[in-house]
Amino acid sequence: MELIITYSSLLELHLVQLKKAAESGKILDLACGTGRNGLYLINNNIPVLFSDVKKDSLAVIKETLNSNTAELAHFWHVDFEQKDNQLKNRTFSGIMVFRYLHRPLFESIKNAILPGGIIIYETFTVENRQFGRPHNAHYLLNKGELVAQFKDWNIIHQFEGIIDNQGSPQAIAQIIALKPFTE
Known part of the structure; x- marks a missing residue:
């Protein structure tokens, strides 16, 4: 049986911008989980730094890589919810965050992206409570919070609403934006 890895359609729709950003360095897949989105970038010859608190998740991603793509993948075992700023003194051509929210990271994420770099962020909103987990307000965006x-930044895509995720409704917010060269 072949393993089919699904990735966010945002990546395919904005692959040109991701490739352009990657000319300046790696894309950070922050709190990557199973790495489905980073693996899509790797398969499109974009270097990715997979980061997660779970060593097991990173190990599974390593096993998924083949010899042709392994050199594009890098790994960082890290807990972004520690008091220390894990992103301090690090820069990336882009950062992508899917289905993860830790509000204290917003400023660090913005600072870690190089000018002209890209942010791709998608996570649940408070409206998702009606459909299931997560329920905790700490893990749910308020209306307009992500765009704010x-x-x-130069916002090239934004969405806030309900999507159909393989037959299950989910309330999410999405943003894709380019960091200005001067702030």
């Missing part, structure tokens, strides 16, 4: 975080 990146209001000074």
